[in-house]
Amino acid sequence: MGEKKIFVTFYRLSAKESSKDWRSDVDILKDAIETLRASLSKMYSQNEKLRKELVSVNSVNIRLKQENDELIEENKTIKKQWVDEHTRNEKYQKELIEENQDLKEHIIRLSEENEALKQDKEKLEQELTQLNTKPLNIVPASQKSPKVLLAMGDKFYNGDGVAQNYAEAVRWYKLAAEGGNVTAQRNLGNCYYDGVGVVKNIAEAMKWYKMAADQSSVGAHDNPKNNNSKNKSRTSKAVRENHKARAEIYRANAEQGDVSAQNNLGDCYYYGRGVQQNYDEAFRWYKVSADQGNASAQNGLGNCYYYGRGIKQDYIEAAKWYECAAKKGNPEAQNNYGQCYYFGRGVVKDERRAFVWFKRAAEKGNADAQRNLGNCYYDGRGTERNAAEAMKWYKLAAEQDNNEDSD
Numbered sequence: 001m002g003e004k005k006i007f008v009t010f011y012r013l014s015a016k017e018s019s020k021d022w023r024s025d026v027d028i029l030k031d032a033i034e035t036l037r038a039s040l041s042k043m044y045s046q047n048e049k050l051r052k053e054l055v056s057v058n059s060v061n062i063r064l065k066q067e068n069d070e071l072i073e074e075n076k077t078i079k080k081q082w083v084d085e086h087t088r089n090e091k092y093q094k095e096l097i098e099e100n101q102d103l104k105e106h107i108i109r110l111s112e113e114n115e116a117l118k119q120d121k122e123k124l125e126q127e128l129t130q131l132n133t134k135p136l137n138i139v140p141a142s143q144k145s146p147k148v149l150l151a152m153g154d155k156f157y158n159g160d161g162v163a164q165n166y167a168e169a170v171r172w173y174k175l176a177a178e179g180g181n182v183t184a185q186r187n188l189g190n191c192y193y194d195g196v197g198v199v200k201n202i203a204e205a206m207k208w209y210k211m212a213a214d215q216s217s218v219g220a221h222d223n224p225k226n227n228n229s230k231n232k233s234r235t236s237k238a239v240r241e242n243h244k245a246r247a248e249i250y251r252a253n254a255e256q257g258d259v260s261a262q263n264n265l266g267d268c269y270y271y272g273r274g275v276q277q278n279y280d281e282a283f284r285w286y287k288v289s290a291d292q293g294n295a296s297a298q299n300g301l302g303n304c305y306y307y308g309r310g311i312k313q314d315y316i317e318a319a320k321w322y323e324c325a326a327k328k329g330n331p332e333a334q335n336n337y338g339q340c341y342y343f344g345r346g347v348v349k350d351e352r353r354a355f356v357w358f359k360r361a362a363e364k365g366n367a368d369a370q371r372n373l374g375n376c377y378y379d380g381r382g383t384e385r386n387a388a389e390a391m392k393w394y395k396l397a398a399e400q401d402n403n404e405d406s407d
Contacts, residue, residue: 095356099356102359103383106389110386110388110389113388113392114388117202145179146175146176146177146179146180146181146184147176147181149172149173149175149176149179149181149184150172150173150176150181150183150184150187152172153169153170153171153172153173153176153184153187154169154187155169156168156169156172157169157173157187157197165197166191166196166197166198167197167198168197169191169197170188170191170196170197170198173187173188173191174188177208177211180215182212182215183212185208185209185211185212185215186208186209186212186398188208189205189206189207189208189209189212189394189395189398190205190395190398190399191205192204192205192208193205193209193391193395202387202388202391205391205395206378206387206390206391206394209374209390209391209394209395209398210374210375210378210390210394212394212398213371213374213375213394213397214375240274243268243273243274244274244275245274246264246268246273246274247265247268247273247274247275248274249261250264250265250268251265254285254288259289259292259293259294259297260289260294262285262286262288262289262292262294262297263285263286263289263290263294263296263297263300265285266281266282266283266284266285266286266289266297266300267282267300268282269281269282269285270282270286270300270303270304270309278310279304279309279310280310281310282300282304282309282310283301283304283309283310283311284310285297286298286300286301286304287301290321290324293328295324295325295328295329295330295333296325296330296332298321298322298324298325298328298330298333299321299322299325299330299332299333299336301321302317302318302319302320302321302322302325302333302336303318303336304318305317305318305321306318306322306336306345314346315340315345315346316346317346318336318340318345318346319337319340319345319346319347320346321333322336322337322340323337325337326357326360329364331360331361331364331365331366331369332361332366332368334357334358334360334361334364334366334369335357335358335361335362335366335368335369335372337357338353338354338355338356338357338358338361338369338372339354339372340354341353341354341357342354342358342372342381350382351376351381351382352382352383353382354372354376354381354382355373355376355381355382355383356382357369358372358373358376359373362393362396365400367396367397367400368397370393370394370396370397370400371393371394371397373393374390374391374392374393374394374397375390376390377389377390377393378390378394
């Protein structure tokens with residue numbers, strides 16, 4: 001309405017139309033302008049209100065977009081976790097299939113061995129009745145230490161200075177074995193297993209093999225002294241000088257970046273070969289070599305963490321380094337990693353996985369793993385109880401230990 005009045009008034013003024021009262025036209029124009037101004041003000045207020053509402057809507061849209069982005073990221077994370085878990089499950093299933101295949105092969109071999117034992121049993125018992133088993137009373141056994149009793153058994157077994165007499169060897173081995181001598185226990189187990197100097201008795205052989213294994217097998221990893229004892233040098237001064245010279249060569253090459261030399265220098269410090277024993281230095285050189293992928297160094301580093309030598313004891317770190325070396329085929333690390341699972345140190349206790357790693361190391365000739373595997377079969381830990389299979393692995397370990405003792 002105001003706009004129309006303004007238009008009409010301007011038209012009349014521009015056309016110079018006469019008016020009885022031109023002031024009336026001016027007043028009309030002022031009223032129209034005022035009305036228009038009010039309308040513009042009202043429109044501005046409405047526009048301002050709409051602008052604020054638009055800003056509010058935009059803020060809501062931005063927040064909703066952020067929440068949507070977060071949901072997308074969360075969904076990606078969940079999907080990745082699912083894929084990782086699925087991959088792990090497939091890997092574990094593959095391992096189980098391989099283990100089952102190995103067990104089937106062992107069952108076949110065991111059946112063949114049992115058949116051979118049945119065929120030989122009667123023949124061996126007949127031969128045994130022809131042996132001269134008259135005991136010789138030379139020295140009162142009660143006055144001898146287990147070590148001396150073992151030596152006496154060896155003399156009769158080998159015919160060293162006396163007439164060879166397997167039955168007398170068995171008698172001395174048994175006295176030493178009952179006194180706790182591990183080597184005598186293994187020898188006595190061999191005699192019962194092979195039927196030498198005594199009637200063949202698999203159960204009795206198993207008893208003595210198990211006794212020896214319990215003293216020098218799984219428990220050895222619990223005792224750092226046992227773990228280290230086999231590596232301490234008991235040799236002559238000339239050999240110690242040779243160790244010292246080797247340590248210097250290892251040091252020179254290690255400082256030039258030779259990975260194997262770095263591991264060997266770590267061994268020198270760990271066992272005190274050619275240098276003063278220093279676990280801190282052993283840890284340092286093992287770490288340098290292990291970080292470059294040396295499996296032996298990774299196992300050595302695992303030992304440092306396991307026993308707290310040169311570093312704070314940490315079973316989780318020990319298991320981590322044992323696993324690295326074990327997966328590269330290092331038999332010592334495979335046995336050590338198996339013991340982590342056996343005792344539940346650094347990993348969740350899992351006797352089945354312990355059995356798997358003991359078996360891998362045992363098949364590569366590791367004597368400690370062979371004893372551990374024998375214990376698993378004997379006690380039914382991580383596998384079905386199988387006395388014959390336990391006997392097989394105890395005997396393999398005993399034969400290796402006897403070879404080391406003779407060296």
